Amino acid sequence: MRNPSLRIWLTLAPALLVTGVLFGASVFYAVAQSLGYLSIIGETRLSFAAYGNVINQATVAGRELWAALGFSLWVSGAATLLSATGALILAATLSGSATPPRRSTLLALNANLALPHLVWAIALLLLFSQSGLLARIAAALGLIDLPAEFPVLVRDRYGIGIIVHYVSKEIPFLALIVLAILRTQGNTYTAVAATLGAGPWVRLRRVTLPLVLPGLAAGALLVFAFIFSAYEVPALLGVSYPRALAVLALDYFLNPDLSRRAEGMAISLIMALVVVGVAGLGRVFGERE
Amino acid sequence: MSMQTRAIHSIRRYAFHIALFCFLLGPVAALLLYAGSVRWFYPAILPNEWTPQPFLRQIGNPRTRDAIGASLTIAGITTVLALLIGLPAARTLGLRRFRGRQLVLLLLFLPNVVPPVATGMGLNILFLRLGWAGSYLGVILVHLIPVLPYTIFALLGVFARYDEGYEQQARTLGATWPTVFWRVVLPLAGPGIAVAALFAFLVSWSQYVLTLLIGGGRVITLPLLLFAAVAGGNPASIAVLALIFAAPPLLAIALAARALTDRERVVVQQY
Amino acid sequence: MPLPLRARIAALVLTLLIVLAACGAQPAATPAQSAATSDEAVPVTNALDLANWDSVVAAARGQTVNWYIWGGSESINRFVDDFYGVPLREQYGITLNRVPLADTVDAVNQVLSEKEAGVDPGAVDVIWINGENFLSLKQAEMLYPDWSRELPNAQYVDWDNPAIYLDFGEPVLGLESPWSSAQFQFIYDSARMEADELPRSYAELLEWAKANPGRFTYIAPGPGAFQGTRFVKGALFELSGGADQWLSFDQALWDEHAPQLWAYLNELKPYLWRAGETYPADENELHSLFANSEVDFSITQAIAGAGPLISEGLVPETARAFVFDDYMIGDFNYLAIAKNAPNKAAALVLANLILEPELQAAQILPENGFGLGYAIDVTRVTDAAQLAALNAAQAQLGAAATPAEDLAQSLVGDSAGEYQSLVEAGWRENVLIGE
Numbered sequence: 001m002r003n004p005s006l007r008i009w010l011t012l013a014p015a016l017l018v019t020g021v022l023f024g025a026s027v028f029y030a031v032a033q034s035l036g037y038l039s040i041i042g043e044t045r046l047s048f049a050a051y052g053n054v055i056n057q058a059t060v061a062g063r064e065l066w067a068a069l070g071f072s073l074w075v076s077g078a079a080t081l082l083s084a085t086g087a088l089i090l091a092a093t094l095s096g097s098a099t100p101p102r103r104s105t106l107l108a109l110n111a112n113l114a115l116p117h118l119v120w121a122i123a124l125l126l127l128f129s130q131s132g133l134l135a136r137i138a139a140a141l142g143l144i145d146l147p148a149e150f151p152v153l154v155r156d157r158y159g160i161g162i163i164v165h166y167v168s169k170e171i172p173f174l175a176l177i178v179l180a181i182l183r184t185q186g187n188t189y190t191a192v193a194a195t196l197g198a199g200p201w202v203r204l205r206r207v208t209l210p211l212v213l214p215g216l217a218a219g220a221l222l223v224f225a226f227i228f229s230a231y232e233v234p235a236l237l238g239v240s241y242p243r244a245l246a247v248l249a250l251d252y253f254l255n256p257d258l259s260r261r262a263e264g265m266a267i268s269l270i271m272a273l274v275v276v277g278v279a280g281l282g283r284v285f286g287e288r289e
Numbered sequence: 290m291s292m293q294t295r296a297i298h299s300i301r302r303y304a305f306h307i308a309l310f311c312f313l314l315g316p317v318a319a320l321l322l323y324a325g326s327v328r329w330f331y332p333a334i335l336p337n338e339w340t341p342q343p344f345l346r347q348i349g350n351p352r353t354r355d356a357i358g359a360s361l362t363i364a365g366i367t368t369v370l371a372l373l374i375g376l377p378a379a380r381t382l383g384l385r386r387f388r389g390r391q392l393v394l395l396l397l398f399l400p401n402v403v404p405p406v407a408t409g410m411g412l413n414i415l416f417l418r419l420g421w422a423g424s425y426l427g428v429i430l431v432h433l434i435p436v437l438p439y440t441i442f443a444l445l446g447v448f449a450r451y452d453e454g455y456e457q458q459a460r461t462l463g464a465t466w467p468t469v470f471w472r473v474v475l476p477l478a479g480p481g482i483a484v485a486a487l488f489a490f491l492v493s494w495s496q497y498v499l500t501l502l503i504g505g506g507r508v509i510t511l512p513l514l515l516f517a518a519v520a521g522g523n524p525a526s527i528a529v530l531a532l533i534f535a536a537p538p539l540l541a542i543a544l545a546a547r548a549l550t551d552r553e554r555v556v557v558q559q560y
Numbered sequence: 561m562p563l564p565l566r567a568r569i570a571a572l573v574l575t576l577l578i579v580l581a582a583c584g585a586q587p588a589a590t591p592a593q594s595a596a597t598s599d600e601a602v603p604v605t606n607a608l609d610l611a612n613w614d615s616v617v618a619a620a621r622g623q624t625v626n627w628y629i630w631g632g633s634e635s636i637n638r639f640v641d642d643f644y645g646v647p648l649r650e651q652y653g654i655t656l657n658r659v660p661l662a663d664t665v666d667a668v669n670q671v672l673s674e675k676e677a678g679v680d681p682g683a684v685d686v687i688w689i690n691g692e693n694f695l696s697l698k699q700a701e702m703l704y705p706d707w708s709r710e711l712p713n714a715q716y717v718d719w720d721n722p723a724i725y726l727d728f729g730e731p732v733l734g735l736e737s738p739w740s741s742a743q744f745q746f747i748y749d750s751a752r753m754e755a756d757e758l759p760r761s762y763a764e765l766l767e768w769a770k771a772n773p774g775r776f777t778y779i780a781p782g783p784g785a786f787q788g789t790r791f792v793k794g795a796l797f798e799l800s801g802g803a804d805q806w807l808s809f810d811q812a813l814w815d816e817h818a819p820q821l822w823a824y825l826n827e828l829k830p831y832l833w834r835a836g837e838t839y840p841a842d843e844n845e846l847h848s849l850f851a852n853s854e855v856d857f858s859i860t861q862a863i864a865g866a867g868p869l870i871s872e873g874l875v876p877e878t879a880r881a882f883v884f885d886d887y888m889i890g891d892f893n894y895l896a897i898a899k900n901a902p903n904k905a906a907a908l909v910l911a912n913l914i915l916e917p918e919l920q921a922a923q924i925l926p927e928n929g930f931g932l933g934y935a936i937d938v939t940r941v942t943d944a945a946q947l948a949a950l951n952a953a954q955a956q957l958g959a960a961a962t963p964a965e966d967l968a969q970s971l972v973g974d975s976a977g978e979y980q981s982l983v984e985a986g987w988r989e990n991v992l993i994g995e
Contacts, residue, residue: 522844
C-alpha cells in the first residue's frame with residue numbers, strides 16, 4: 001500500500017468491474033442482437049436490416065418509430081421544462097419567507113419522492129380518469145352528466161397524463177436541489193436584493209435563477225434522461241398510439257415473432273443514443289458556461 | 290404590520306401549505322379510498338360499503354407474501370453489496386484528485402442515463418446462458434447497474450466534506466484499520482451512509498423493467514405483482530397492493546426524517 | 561516498480577476489454593453446439609410409458625409441477641389453487657407451483673431462450689396456451705410430443721372435432737391437451753338497456769354506434785389481447801359472408817377482403833369511445849369502462865358470461881352476456897408441456913386431472929371463479945353421477961350467461977393462425993394509426 005496510485009485504483013476496481021462488466025456486456029449483447037444476431041432462430045449473420053426497417057418505416061415498428069420518438073421527446077421535454085420552472089418557483093417561495101421551510105414541508109417533499117412511480121401513476125389513474133374520483137365529484141356537483149364530458153386527463157393522445165405524472169413527481173426532486181443550493185448560499189443575496197427594493201419577480205430572475213441555474217440544469221438533465229427512458233408510466237398512462245419509445249421497444253422485444261426482437265433492440269439502442277447525446281450536449285453547454 | 294394584514298398573511302401561508310400537501314400526497318388518498326371498496330362504480334362518490342376484504346385477501350395470499358419477501362431480500366442484498374463496493378470507490382473519488390477521475394465518474398454515470406429497457410434486453414440472453422436468469426443472483430446483479438452509481442454519487446457528497454485528518458490522527462495513535470472504521474469513519478460519515486443506503490434500497494425496491502427482463506417471470510417482486518394486478522383490473526386489489534408497495538419507502542423516509550431535514554443535503558435520487 | 565500512470569490506465573482498460581471480450585466470445589461460440597445438442601443429443605425422455613398410467617403416476621409422486629399460467633385474474637388463480645392444487649397434493653403427492661404471467665408470451669420466451677441457451681432441464685413444465693403461442697413453440701420444436709391423445713381421460717375428448725384437433729388452424733397432433741372452451745360474447749347492463757335494443761350483427765352495431773356516439777369500443781387487437789383480434793375477425797367473417805373460407809390460409813382471399821374490413825372499422829371509428837383515438841388495452845380495462853358507464857358494452861370469452869365478473873366485483877350485478885346472431889368465434893384452450901420440462905410425469909398427471917368430469921363440471925360454474933366451458937364431450941361420459949354433475953352445472957349458469965342455444969347458433973371456429981398477425985399488424989397500420 002505504499003503506492004498511492006495503486007491504492008486509488010484498487011479501491012475503484014470493484015465498482016469499475018461491476019459497472020464495466022455488466023454494463024459493457026449488456027451494450028455488447030444489445031448491439032449484437034440489434035444486428036440480427038439471434039441464434040434462437042438460427043440467424044447468425046450480422047446485418048443492419050433491423051435499423052433499416054425501423055428507420056425507413058419498412059415494418060410496422062418502423063412506421064411507429066418516428067411518432068414514438070416525437071412523442072417521447074415532447075413528453076420528456078415538456079415535463080422537464082415544467083418541472084424545472086415549478087421547482088424554481090416553489091423553492092423560491094419556500095425560502096422566500098423569513099423563516100426557513102418547515103420540517104413538515106421538507107418531509108412531504110421527500111415522501112413524495114419516495115413514492116414509487118408505479119404507485120403514483122396508479123393513484124393518478126384512479127383520480128383523473130373519465131370515471132375517476134374527480135369525475136365523480138364533478139358529477140355530484142352537477143358539472144357533468146356522463147363520464148365522456150369530463151376532460152381527458154390520463155390515457156390521452158398528447159401525453160398530458162404522463163406529463164402531469166412527471167411534473168408532480170419531479171417538482172419535489174428539483175425543488176429539493178434548489179432549496180439545498182439556496183440554503184447554503186442564497187438567502188443573503190435575496191435578502192440584500194429585497195432590502196434594495198427588488199420585487200419578488202425581479203429577485204427570482206436576477207438573483208435566484210443565476211445562482212441555482214447550474215445545479216438546476218444538471219438536475220433537469222437527469223430528469224429528462226429518466227423520463228425519456230421510462231417504461232412503466234407511459235405504459236400505464238399512455239394510449240395505444242402513439243406510444244413512448246421504451247414501450248414500443250419492449251413490446252417488440254417481447255413479441256412472439258422472434259424476428260421482431262432485433263427491431264425492438266434497435267429501437268432501444270436508438271433511444272439510448274438520443275439520451276446519451278442529449279446528456280453529452282448538456283455537459284458541453286454546462287462546461288462552456 | 291397590522292393585525293389584519295398579519296392574519297391575511299398567515300391564512301395565505303396556510304392555504305399555500307395545504308395546497309402543497311394536497312399536490313405532494315393527495316393522490317395517495319385515492320388509493321386509501323379504493324383499498325376498502327367493493328364494486329364501487331361511477332357515479333357513486335363514495336363506496337357503498339367499506340370492507341377490509343381486499344386487504345385481508347392480499348395479506349392472506351401467499352403470492353403477495355412471497356413477493357414482499359422477494360422484494361425485501363433483493364433490495365436488502367443489493368443495498369449491502371452496493372455499499373461494500375461503493376464505499377471505497379466513493380471515498381477515493383471524494384478525497385483524491387487523480388488523472389482519470391473524470392473518466393471514472395463518466396463511466397459510473399453512464400448507466401444512469403442509458404435506459405433500463407436497453408440494459409435489461411442486452412443482458413437477457415447473456416444471463417440465460419449463464420443460468421442467472423430467473424434467479425435472485427441475476428436480479429440482484431442487474432439491480433446493481435442502476436443502484437451502484439446512485440450509491441456512489443450519494444456517498445460522494447459525504448466524502449466531499451469529510452476530513453481525513455481524523456483517520457490519520459487515529460492511525461498515528463496506533464489504531465488498527467477496523468478500529469478506525471468503527472470509531473472514526475462511521476461516526477463521521479454514518480448518517481450520510483445511512484441516507485445513501487436508504488436510497489440504494491429504494492432504487493432497487495422500485496425496479497420493474499430490469500426484474501421483468503432478467504427475472505423471467507420466476508422472480509416475482511412487488512412491482513411485478515402490482516403490474517399484473519393493474520392488468521387484472523380489480524381497483525380494490527390494485528390499490529391495496531400499491532399501498533403495500535409504497536409502505537416501506539414511506540416508513541424509511543419517516544425513519545430518516547432527521548437526517549433528511551436537519552442536514553443541508555440533498556441526495557440526487559431518481560428511480 | 562511504479563508504471564507510468566497512463567500505462568497503468570491503459571492496462572486497466574485493456575483488462576476490462578479482455579473481460580468483456582471473454583464474456584462476449586464464450587457464448588458467441590456456443591449457439592451452433594447448443595442447437596445441435598437440443599435437436600439431436602437430447603432425446604425425448606421416453607422413460608415415461610403412457611400406456612402404463614400407474615407408472616406415470618408413481619413417477620410423478622413427490623414432483624413439483626411448474627405451471628406457467630396467465631395470472632391476470634385473481635378468481636382464476638384461486639380456482640387453480642383450490643381445484644387442482646389441492647387434489648394434486650392430496651391424491652398424487654404433487655406440489656403445484658403456479659407461476660403467474662402478465663402474458664403467456666413470457667413463458668414462450670422463457671422456453672425459447674432456454675432452447676437458445678441449451679438449458680435442459682428448464683424451468684417450465686406446463687403452459688396454458690393456444691393460438692400464436694402454440695404455433696411459436698411448435699415451430700421451435702420445444703413441445704413434448706405424442707402424449708395428449710394417450711391420457712386415460714382423453715377418452716372424454718372428441719378428437720374428431722376440428723375445433724379441437726386444430727388450434728387456430730394449426731394441427732394439435734399430440735402436442736397439447738384441451739382444458740376448456742370459450743366463445744366470444746358481449747356484455748350489457750340490463751339496468752341500462754333492454755334486451756331488444758341490442759345490436760345483433762356487425763351491421764346493426766355500426767347503426768347503434770352512430771345513434772349512440774362514444775358509447776362503444778373494443779379491445780385493441782394485438783399480442784395478449786386476442787379478444788380484440790377476435791372482434792375484428794368476426795367483422796371480417798360477416799363482411800366476407802362466411803367463416804369457413806378462413807379456416808385455411810389464403811393470401812389472395814385476405815387481400816380481397818382486408819380493404820372492406822378496414823373500411824368498416826374506420827367508418828365505426830369516429831363513433832367509438834374517445835372517437836377511436838385510443839382503445840382499451842385488455843379485457844379488464846374494457847370491463848372497467850363498462851362498469852363505470854363510460855361505454856355500454858364489454859366483451860368476454862367465458863361460457864358463464866358476466867357471472868365470474870360479477871362475483872369478482874368487476875362489473876355491476878345487473879350485467880348480462882349476449883351474442884350476435886352469427887360469427888361469434890369459439891375455441892378451445894390447451895395445456896402444453898415443454899420439451900425440456902423438468903417434471904414431465906407430474907405435468908401429465910395435471911393434464912389428465914383437468915379432464916376429470918367432476919372438475920370439468922366445476923370449472924364452468926361462475927361461483928368457482930373460472931367460468932370457461934367444457935373441454936370434454938358430455939355425451940362420452942357414461943358414469944351416471946358424473947353426467948348428472950355436468951348437466952346440473954350447465955343448468956346452473958344463471959341469468960348472467962348467454963343462453964346455450966344462442967351460443968350454439970352463433971358459434972364459428974377461428975381462422976387459420978396466419979391471419980392472426982395480419983389482422984393485428986394491419987389493424988395497427990390501417991385503423992389505429994390510419995392516414
